Amino acid sequence: MAKLPLVAIVGRPNVGKSTLFNRLVGRKLALVDDRPGVTRDRREGDATLLGLDFRVIDTAGYEDEDPVTLPGRMRTQTMAAVREADAALFLIDARAGLTPLDEEIARWLRSETTPVILAANKAEGKAGESGVLESWALGLGEPIPMSAEHGEGVVDLFEHLRPYIERDGDDDADEGDEEGPLKLAIVGRPNAGKSTLINRILSQDRLITGPEAGITRDSIAIDWVWTAPDGQVRPVRLIDTAGMRKKAKVEDKLEKLSVADARRAVDFAEVVVLLLDGTRGLEAQDLRIADNVLKEGRALVIAINKWDVAEGQSALFNGIKAALEEGLSQARGVPLLTVSGKTGKGLDQLLAVAFETRETWSKRVSTGQLNRWFEEAIERNPPPAPSGRRIKLRYITQVSTRPPSFVIFGTRVDQLPDSYLRYLVNGMRKELGFGAVPVRLTARAARNPFDT
Incomplete structure (x- = not known):
């Protein structure tokens, strides 16, 4: 596993270093108090900032003391942290203004x-404006106005950090636990053959089956190991679910509970196989089920069952x-396969496609590659200019995987039409390899990057 870039937060005591550290790591790992000198040892944590992953070091407040004293030894630790880091984030207190110690640290x-x-x-607020202007005198370039406590200024921080800690190729690995079992739910209308299919996969009569619709009531999870045709052994958690009928037809309380349980099973799955009945073809209810799976952000594979008797x-x-x-x-382009729970036709292919789909669903694109694609997409098809005012798109970042989720930052993005967002999503599917897995894309104004 590639070593994450290091960012050291430095500054005099009580400027908010630990508060910023806690915000970046997403947890209150560092003690925070109004008294100076709370942090003594270097504390490290894994941080994520709008899709950038790195290690962040919270250092002790830098003080001008003899090296043999405790503050002096703390300063030595801070200096060592900076020398190890890929970038140093120097924090000053804008409300207090510049101090002689700030100038010494600079x-x-x-x-x-x-x-x-x-x-x-x-x-x-206005109380910090003069301190921001004063900090230009430190000779370290443009200061970033921010509030670690309230989460303001993180977009500008992202822009300044990116050149130093972005590493193409390091962060495009799957976020998912590849050693963990594939959580695979089988869903569909009643009597599509879900339990029969799972029994065939397991090579045992593990689940009750029969000609009657609605035998399965609870969602049943079964841990199993698949030996692929190439000999690779891969763990799978198979989840059988109750048949999902059209909502208007579901009157029995027990069936309502069963369908609700099946929907919860979809929420916990990684890949969902929608099983169609090959003797009945595609029905409107199948499309409703598929749409719900995609809305939940799950990866979808569609299989036509009973292929051995389909005409x-x-x-x-x-x-x-x-x-x-x-x-x-x-x-568009959701994998469509043909299988038979009775004969076992196509089951190895189904499982192979499910693993490949999970890999795509868990994919992360490096920020550099993503923004190169983004710039080219905008150049090919610039956003519209409502009322003659241009919408300016600044950059894009991937904020999460499973499903892949992206945020665009820019100005007047509230006027960006849905058709343009669809253009970008389709481009990501085709050019960045996301295929037919759900892709979520939102646009935010640069000054308010996310809710805190």
Whole structure:
């Protein structure tokens, strides 16, 4: 596993270093108090800032004391942290203004080879404006006005940190636990053959089956190990669910509970296989189930079951494929396979596709690659200019995976039409390899990057 870049937070005591550290790591790992000198040892944590992953070091407040004293030894630890780091984040208190100690720290940082980013903390409101302006005198470039406590200024911090800690290729690995079992839920209308299919996969009569619809009531999870045709052994957690009928037809209380349980099973799954009945083709309820799976952000695979007894196979397959392209326009190209729970046809292929789909669903694109694609997409098709005022899109970042989720930052993004967002999503699917898994894309004004 690649070593994450290091960012050291430095500054005099009580400027908000630990508050910023806690915000970046997403937990209150560092003690925070109004009294100076609470932090003594270096504390490290894994941080994420709008898709950038790095290690952050919270250092003790830098004080001008004899090296043999406790503050002096703390300063030595701070200096060592900066020399190890890929970037140093120098925090000052904008409300207190510049102090002689701030100036001394700045002189020391200028003498080091580690890149320095200057941030004026506690800059919310008018009280911090003069301190932000004063900090230009430190000779460390443009200061970032921010509030670690309230989460303001993180977009500008992201922009300044990115050149130093972004590493193409390091952060495009799957976030998912590849050693963990594939959580695979089988869903569909009643009597589509879900339990029979799972029994065939397991090579045992693990689940009760029969011609009656609605035998399965509870969602049943079964841990199993799949030996792929190439000999690779991969763990799977198979989840059988109750058949999902059209909501208006579900009157029995027990069936309502069963369907609700099946929906919860979808929430906990990674990949969902929608099983169609090959003797009945595609029905409106199948499309509703598929749409719900995609809305929940799960990766979807569609399999036509009972293929061994299906009539007019070529016309049936092409007809279902065309209907899916039209009915699931938000995720064209969802894998469509043919299987038979009775004979075992296509089951290895189904499992292989499910693992491949999870890999795509868990994919992270490096920020550099993502923004290069973004710039080219905008150049090919610039956003519109409502009322003659141009919408300016600044950059894009991937904020999470499973499903892949992205945020665009810019100005007047509230006027960006849905059609343009669809253009970008379709481009990501085609050019960044996200295929037909759910992709979530939102746009935010640069000054208010996320709710805190």
